[in-house]
Amino acid sequence: MTDWFSMVVYICLFVITISILLLLYRAVVGPSNPDRVVALDTIGINLIAITGLMAILLDTVQLNDIILLIGILTFIATVAVAKFLEKGVVIDQDRD
Amino acid sequence: MHSRSNDLILKTTTNIIVFVILAFSVNMLLSGHNAPGGGFIGGLMGAGAFLLLYVSYGLQPVHRILPINFTYMIAAGLLIAILTGAGSFVLGVPFLSHSFGYFQFPLLGKTELATAMLFDLGVYLTVIGVTMTIILSIAEDKIEKEVGEGN
Numbered sequence: 329m330t331d332w333f334s335m336v337v338y339i340c341l342f343v344i345t346i347s348i349l350l351l352l353y354r355a356v357v358g359p360s361n362p363d364r365v366v367a368l369d370t371i372g373i374n375l376i377a378i379t380g381l382m383a384i385l386l387d388t389v390q391l392n393d394i395i396l397l398i399g400i401l402t403f404i405a406t407v408a409v410a411k412f413l414e415k416g417v418v419i420d421q422d423r424d
Numbered sequence: 425m426h427s428r429s430n431d432l433i434l435k436t437t438t439n440i441i442v443f444v445i446l447a448f449s450v451n452m453l454l455s456g457h458n459a460p461g462g463g464f465i466g467g468l469m470g471a472g473a474f475l476l477l478y479v480s481y482g483l484q485p486v487h488r489i490l491p492i493n494f495t496y497m498i499a500a501g502l503l504i505a506i507l508t509g510a511g512s513f514v515l516g517v518p519f520l521s522h523s524f525g526y527f528q529f530p531l532l533g534k535t536e537l538a539t540a541m542l543f544d545l546g547v548y549l550t551v552i553g554v555t556m557t558i559i560l561s562i563a564e565d566k567i568e569k570e571v572g573e574g575n
Binding site: 390394408 | 560
């Protein structure tokens, strides 16, 4: 791996870290609960980006499953919390 | 609380994504021998797919579609794991000894089949059963209380 390439990866990691810090600010002081849900969802997507950059940096393909895993878990968690905010229950009894 | 809303986008997205998650779960189960993954994380992903179905469609419709008693799934997984270990007694080797062999298949070519895969299948079924039993017990508990208060 050339030097400038790893430098680009480090710069991307730094920028995504700043993004996660700003999202953490929104998750802490968000005025309403949906703000916090969207902030946590986007933190999950930034974690996917960090995992991908770390896979590039460590020169491995073993982290590719983790990327799909974080995506699926973030989607399910966001759907469940959105359902709870909308309906009051996560799994309701009968819906036709 | 029980507002009649039409979750068309959620249901359509669930119909597509559940198959992707189930395929990923089986992929995790099968690739756990040489790559990250295995029965535990595959079982958790399968439980995530079932959970997404339950969140999107509700309790009773999914019970009609998938009449699975997840408590029996725990027992089936433990039985498969124990029988895999006890099968080594037939060949006169210690408990939980595993073996592998290479076989020729028409489409896959030379494939390694190991009996550790059967133990992993038991772990997979047990993890799905335990996770779904926990989640559905909590969900049904709340519903039974509402029905009791309604009567």
